[in-house]
Amino acid sequence: xxxxxxxSTLAGDAEPLKVASPRRLRAEATPAITDLLHEIKSKARxxxxxxxxxxxxxxxxxxxxxxxxxxxxNWLNEMAGLMRESVQAxxxxxxxxxxxxxxxxxx
Numbered sequence: 001x002x003x004x005x006x007x008s009t010l011a012g013d014a015e016p017l018k019v020a021s022p023r024r025l026r027a028e029a030t031p032a033i034t035d036l037l038h039e040i041k042s043k044a045r046x047x048x049x050x051x052x053x054x055x056x057x058x059x060x061x062x063x064x065x066x067x068x069x070x071x072x073x074n075w076l077n078e079m080a081g082l083m084r085e086s087v088q089a090x091x092x093x094x095x096x097x098x099x100x101x102x103x104x105x106x107x
Contacts, residue, residue: 006075018075022082029086034093037103049103051091054083 006018013020033051040049057080058064058073068076091105 025082030089033090054080
């Protein structure tokens, strides 16, 4: 049997990473990024802020010389996709409120 990193459960979690990480990203990342951008903008009112997205880290189905399996590289790409969605949602939330139009997202 192969042990995958995403099957591990971190201390304090009740579920493996493959369940806990997406749940945590969906619940916590967008509000945290939104709050951070708002705080940065409140301290630098005239700044133009460009927030970079998260690109996939690997080509699909990449097997990294036995260190990271293709299942793990695909999972890591999925997590990068969730982070990208969180960044997009945070920037969009600030624009919807008609605040901070000088904050942009770049991929």
